Amino acid sequence: MSNERKNKKGHLKSRTKGYPDAEYFNRLVLENQEKVYTLFRRMVANHEDADDLTQETFIKVYKNLAKFRRDSSIYTWIYRIAINTGINYLRRKRARQFVGLDSIDLHAEDRGPADLRGTSSLLNQAIRNLSSRQQLVIILRSYQGLSFKEIARLMDSTENAAKVNYSHALKRLRTIFNKMGVNYESL
């Protein structure tokens, strides 16, 4: 592909001096937007926030595209940028508004089965109470179906650390659901 010409250092070369090639960049966006958006949509409560984070990710891709070295696939590189963007977002959000266990709707079960019909809403609420790394590991492992090896590579971590994060996350979810009085058979 002519758009993927590389210079002597192995960096991607752009047709427009100083700026990445627009056609190539747009193709990257279209090919990867679904995975990136899906990741964020599980992390945040609404489309607008997921869209903001997706745009932020691709702007970072655009700014750094010329520096991308083919040590990994472009998909892995983009996904890694998305994950870092997500971690930063969760940290910022946590710093602004600490959500403790006590703030979770502990009396949901008192209002009857109707409130428990939305299992995914209940789960999302509980997942957002995890630490940023635990949230991401749960999303990548349980929802995106990635292996711990892939998760470790994406999060610049070790496979063992990813497993420990996952294990702690699942146990913490149990604690949260116990506090909510959730009947596990309803899940």
Added chain:
Amino acid sequence: MKACRKIKDLLPLYISNDVTEDERRTVTAHLDECPACREYQLALTAINRAMKPDKVEIPASYGAELVVALQERINRRIARQKRRLWAIPAFTSLAVILLVASVTLLKTRSTSNKWLSGLLQEHAYLNLAEVGYFGEILVDSEPSGNGNLTLSTNELYHDAVNWIFNNPQNSDIDSYILATTNLSDEDYSQVIKQIKNEIL
């Protein structure tokens, strides 16, 4: 209890089939004889089951809209960068021009001040007297016609020149001369011209 803690740490990975064969055997054997850990396992299994991958709904036009939104942001960014690129040399040029102008102005002013301070008032007066303006004025203006410059008139002109040199920036030079002499229009113009040539 210690064994239970270890099993509980392994259970999330046991449920998701991410344990080694040895770990699997250990956990299975423990679950057979520990009701508390079995209960724990049931809870984790239910949570894990609830987190089955489901498809996130993405608006059909999202990809195209995203490309457009990103392109707009990038264009704004490029425009900002170009403005910045243009602004840097423009501001640099302006700064250089201002610097050169300031230096030139200071230099000119310094030369002018030196010239003015170096010029003796008497010398200037003598220059004016030498070219004959005071004499002509005297002859024309003195009814006695003795051809000499009277002391009072001489002092008057001397004062006028002093005043001019002491106040080189004064804009009322012309009116002062006019008020302190009785020159004809023609003489007045010549005196002013001469004074301007000498000191300004």
